[in-house]
Amino acid sequence: MRRREFIRTIAPAAFLGGFPAKAYSWVPFMKGLEGATDNDHVLVLVQLVGGNDGLNTVIPIDTYGDYYKVRANIAIPESKILTLSNNARTGLHPAMRGLQALYDNDSLAILQAVGYPSPDGSHFRSTDIWLTGADEDQFLDTGWTGRFLGQTYTNFPVGYPNPTMPDPLAIQIGSVISPVFMSAGGSTAMAVPTDTEFYDLINGITEPEPDTPMGNELTYLRAVARQTNKYAGAIEAAAKKVTRQYGGYPADNDLAAQLKTVARLIGGGLKTRVYMVTMGGFDTHGGQVQGGDTTTGHHAVLLQQLSEAISAFMADCKFLGVDKQVLGMTFSEFGRRIISNGSFGTDHGAAQPVFIFGEYSQTGVLGHNPDLATTTDVESNVPMQYDFRSVYSTILRDWFCVDPTDVETVLFKDYQYLPFMKNTACNNNYDNLNNAGNSLITNDPNPFVSSTTLTFKTAGGHTLVQILDVSGRLVMVPVDGTYAQGVYHVTLDFSGFASGVYYARLQNQSVQQVRTILKVRK
């Protein structure tokens, strides 16, 4: 995609906020979010546009038979699945050797089945939900990152840049700034073009305007536009500080080119807190794999590009000496259906795996492989194990070191924290709860006809039980409150519900578990 004509429009307007020029004066900070400005931590968001097929990305090995059964035409052969050290249950798509190596080198956390209750199948709506952090029936006009930055750097954009924050709060690689960066005071991000255009920009090279009178006016307007971008100089200076980068970036990989720009800016000392890069093509309704060899095809190419780009980026961060500053997160608007379609593809789904990469990610697979044994409905979705806002809340608390009371301010609710960060990142000392193998929620009878009794174990504090149907729709919230530590029972009335598989999801502080329950006819 060519973006030449947009080079000089690196969205200065988004940065200029709602104030007359004379108001641009240094205003002392009001109280920002605790902790967030005290470190040099950087977050890199990697958006996979189109809805990534999580089940062919993070593949169940322990229940491989069930996996194969629901998607025989696109299933990755068991022998080709990349294994993970110290984890025999779960593996990666064979194209993702780079991510496998990161995992084996203690720099990759894999979160299973991240989503939200009652998922929306629209690309647009689900993207908006992920970017804003909204509930499925809530419409927000600010992004979760924008709220975080807007509240950390109070009054922005009035009084910025300033000695404490001389650089853009956030950078969007590309020409269109994501809604994720929208704060109440306007966008917190600046758009920076990628790759060769980026180098043109920082070297002051501009494509000649047409040799007409209009070219003359355009040159003038663009020059002024550039001049009004208060951050152009800072970006240029940071980029020029980096004269050499890691040489192993893959060619013909747009994501790698974007991440290379990010590494250069971080390496050059920009204090920018959040970057966003994007990669398209994940909407694999058809031709996701090539018949005959399911390890090849469109999805394999995408995952290889993703894996190689992240791998090279992390190597570059190490090369530039900023690897300890960087945490990355991949996400898509949704995962895809459990059962494949007849076109060697998959349709829009719900929960998806999320990768957290960086030295401070807590290597491991959080959550369990989805239970596919009971799946017969083609519209079945991977049930959510973790709310996506729990991922955000954990990043805010355990990477940006935001006080938990302030995290709730950004996300509007008290989401559970997840143990995917090393405690040393913020010198926090939370229990790294590992609930694998410990049944915290059960039900009896199961299967049941009209009612069943849940038994759940809470460590105390806020405890939530949600009942989701196979498509992920939230159908019941029998438990939502503060409980003392202990074991509790609650009887659920399923009369009036269709028979079939449901999921009972327990959430208690950083612990969650999903129990598959089955309603049958008499």
Added chain:
Amino acid sequence: MRAHNIGTMEQPIKQPGAMPGSPAGLTPYSGDWGTPQVVHLLKRTLFGATVQDIASFKAMTPSQAVDTLLQPTATPASKPLNNYGADPTGVAAYATWIDQGLLYQDDVLNSGRLNSLQCWWIGQLLNPGRSIHEKMTLFWHNHFAMDATQHFSDIPAQLWYNQYLTLRQNALGNFQQLVRAITLDPAMLIYLNGNTNVNTAPNENYGRELQELYTIGKGSGSAYIQDDVHAAARVLTGHTIDGNYNYVFQAGTHDDKNKNFSGFYGNHIVTGYSGPAGAGELDDMLAMIFGTDESAKFICRKLYRFFVYYIIDDSIEANIITPLATLFRTSGYNITSVMSTLLKSQHFFDLVNSGACIIKSPLDLLIGLAREFQLKLPDASSPAAQYDAWNMLLQRSIVLQQEIMAITLVAGWPAYYQAPEYHELWINSVTYTERNFYTDLLITTGDMMNGTTLQIDPIAFARLMPAPGDPNLLVSDSLDVLLRPPLSDSSKQLLKQSILLGGLTTDFYWTNAWQAYIANPSDMNAFTTVDTRLRSLYKYIMDLPEYHLS
């Protein structure tokens, strides 16, 4: 004034012949008559080009289109209303103050009334009909520039309203009569000291500006001298106002001797008369001034710079200005006929292909935006809200350095005369920032005053497009209306894919989203999906430097 020096980039186009099409001169245009040509004509003669106007004019021939645009519109029936609160002369809130309490001299009242008048004028600009009339009036306002804000204590606002009507009534008529009317306009008589210009001590102010700024100018063909300034001032003695601010000729203060003009005017002698006959010397002098070649050329250059392009090289002077001036003079200074020839010319439409854009003036930007996006403005049934809406646009035009009735320099807004920058003077790092801020504001939360909101409805605009469900056509059709310079196909693709499709590569996702909205407009989900993406699209377009070209 100029914020940024772009150095050598200006040089190439200053060379003669750089503007393609100049040799074609004033030959009537006979080429394509498509959207780009119509949009070009409308953006230059109205304020912005609305979808409905584009369709209407497209159905005409170029000649019919120009003839239609040159039809005068009726004098506004509405009059400025009291939006300023307490009025010592007893004008009730939102009643008109025109012809009320004229003589009451009060700075505070006058400044309130001036704001009312400015707001009302913004209201006129917003509703030009399909006529150049309002834009021509603005042209003449800039030509006979004045700053009412410096005269709260000695020029009642009523006089400025009267001056607006004088400009408007003559805007498409006879230029010589317009000059005569303005010369005797009470506001002008006070503004340039005509009221104190007496035979015992002539005040040269108006006599000078009449020649330097209003009729002859300082171009290469201008050679009037100081003696001519003094002689003109003497001719004008006695033309003043009475105690009721009405024009009056006082023979007793008129210089009744002969006035000798220089060789530039053929050594013309304006014969002096005493008594009421002295008033007639003005027409003798105007006939002398309009007998020169230079006066017609001067106005034609100004019209060219305002409506066509700001660079007048030797080729333009020879092929456009000179024949246009001849026509102007032989028509007896008929403004409509000179505009007709200019706007129908091959040269005017060659600009579409040669890409000669001008930078939008702040009023072109603001009023054009309001009209193109068809902002919902309160109507006369809620006058407070209506004036607040007009006032918001007025306040922004002030920030952007184009306040009507407050032109600081008598020569007009510098963008229309100051070489070599001309229109570029509208743009500097502050005003560019403020332009972007305001377009962003209108497409996001909206501008607000006393509970009245000005906000772009992007869905309403998209609905005006022929095929809003097709993301390719939606982008290109929107650009056709909003941008004069064409964008490349790859840029259109970028707008479509990055914004309307959010990075997806399948067009029907937009089509589905649009159809879902049309099927159920009250569904919040369907509405939000298209509303946010359209806001993003139009915000992006308005943030392009190209958006400031017309």
